[in-house]
Amino acid sequence: MKRMMADSENRLRGKLKSLPDGTWRATGYQDQSHEGDRSLHKITVAMTKKDDHLTFDFTGTDRRPE
Numbered sequence: 001m002k003r004m005m006a007d008s009e010n011r012l013r014g015k016l017k018s019l020p021d022g023t024w025r026a027t028g029y030q031d032q033s034h035e036g037d038r039s040l041h042k043i044t045v046a047m048t049k050k051d052d053h054l055t056f057d058f059t060g061t062d063r064r065p066e
Contacts, residue, residue: 013052023048027060 027044031037044060 016049016052016054019049021050033064 023046025044025046027042030041030043031039033039033041041062042060043062044058046057046059048055048057
């Protein structure tokens with residue numbers, strides 16, 4: 001299993017290296033985060049690809065309701 005996971009990681013990193021570096025952003029909305037919730041919740045993400053790494057930044061996403 002460890003060898004399969006390492007192989008998968010190496011393949012993904014190889015694929016990432018072949019893609020251009022950059023940052024992509026998206027915003028979406030989810031309704032009803034829990035039972036009885038009637039609100040609309042904003043989900044914002046910025047994905048930055050550099051070399052063979054991906055970073056996800058959720059700054060701007062609505063806070064989790066209490």
